[in-house]
Amino acid sequence: MNSNKLNALLAAEIDQPTDFPKDSPSLRELDSAVRCPICGEYLTGPVTVSCGHCFCSMCIRSTISTQSSKALCPICKKSINETQLRPNLGMEEVVTAWKLARPHILTLAKHEEEVVVTQPAKKKRKLDPSSSPQAGSSRTSSLESSKSEPDGTSSGEPKPDAIVECPVCTQSVKYKDLNKHIDNNCTTVAPKPLAPTSKSQKTMWSDIMQPKSKGKEKDRGTSEEDHLPKVSYDTLKDKQLRDKLTGLGLSTSGERPALIARHQRWTMLWNANLDRSPSQRQSKVELVKELKRWEEERKTKKKKITVDESHLKIHDSEFKRLVAAARPKAPVAASTTSSPPPSSVVPVDSDGDVIVVSDNDDP
């Protein structure tokens, strides 16, 4: 093994669970629990699939897009569906918190490792007697707190003097006055602004009558927040495809396959971005940049797959021999297919076009 090269490859900053010392397996487990099993990075925009497993939104979406027929969970092989991905915001919070805490815990863990190496016996003795009573006391205290909690907070009713919002007119009212306030058409506590309240009543009614339609219109208008639907590209013509891309503000250059790939990738990027909590989302500009980067990578990859000229030269004689060997067969095949059908039935393919069997190849 060439260790120099290996080290060069590993020089890049890469964090992973094995950064934690071997004798703290629980920290390793914790670190790998908040990582995506596909990319090995911390979960970005974590989503849960129907079987309960959690992946980066982008990772699972691109996995699903490559699974031809039926999408399966990469871990348990249960069938999953892209429309059933649910953002796991709790997990996202855990990841964010862990990322912040990790460097500190890492230094602590490494420090502790050193301490353990130098004075292992002392530590053990210290731990044993103190840990058990502590555990006992914490148990009782947790019991107490669980007892006391319901008294203080579980009854949903606020105190009589607490200020609450009137459910009808949304004014701030003391809780003890709330019933009175509502009985008097929301006027008792706020006698002054009588005209405004009547106005607000009007708006209130309009709110009641229209809110749903308004909300829907809003949703349709602000497509910023919507997941993009899956598109069946086969049904789209080139122009429709271009229109879709311009509608999204993307470039329309390139051939049809490139357009489809671009739209597919954008849908994936966009939807994956929406699976993050709003504070963690990338801006559209950043997403467009990422799409461009991806397209560049694809281009360079395609260039690599050009036919090797030297290979053609080396095997030139063999290719020629094979071509020569294949040639004589062609006329035979052509003559069998071109033999006229007994009746005057003209072969017609599914599109209704008449198939013309050409005899030009015959010598």
Add this chain to the structure above:
Amino acid sequence: MASIASRRLAKELSEIKSEGCPVGINLVKADDFSTWWFTIEVMGESLYQSEVHTLQFRFDAQYPISSPAVQFVVTDGRQSPVHPVRPSPLCSPPDSSAYLFAQHVYSNGHICASILGNEWSPVLSVIAVCVTLQSMLASCKKKERPIDNDRYVRNAPDNPKKTQFEYHGALRCIFVGVLSANASDMARIDDTAMQDGINVLV
């Protein structure tokens, strides 16, 4: 190469380096993120005792979403396993019980294993593949080539991922065809090949 692929491979590599490989598996060469070589050796009593075979992994930019191309190395004096020690059992009359076990490795080093094909999952890793193949060899009861070995090796593409295998449980598989260059439509090289294969198997 996409950064996701190289980052993921770097993680695997550094884990191999810091934690070591499982027993019987050794990293031979990993000079870049496109080709890695491992040696695998079956531990304990088995047909492959004290044989060391070399595995080659090739990765593309879609790793780990797409599977690595894995095959045994058969050049440089290395041999693919399942090399018949006695005269080829292929000469013996077909007997269904004799064909039940692990005819998964062709003489050109290509491997017919479902986890390298349609059962690949991006949560698997290089080491996981090594361990699976190691146990595949360990559970082998008889050394012999796949029944369609000669036909496959004649037509085999350079990259085993372009081959379309038909997997029959964990026990046997048949080579069906080779994916054409544009990968979408499959060109069946020889329909009778498959027919033959099934006839012999049944």
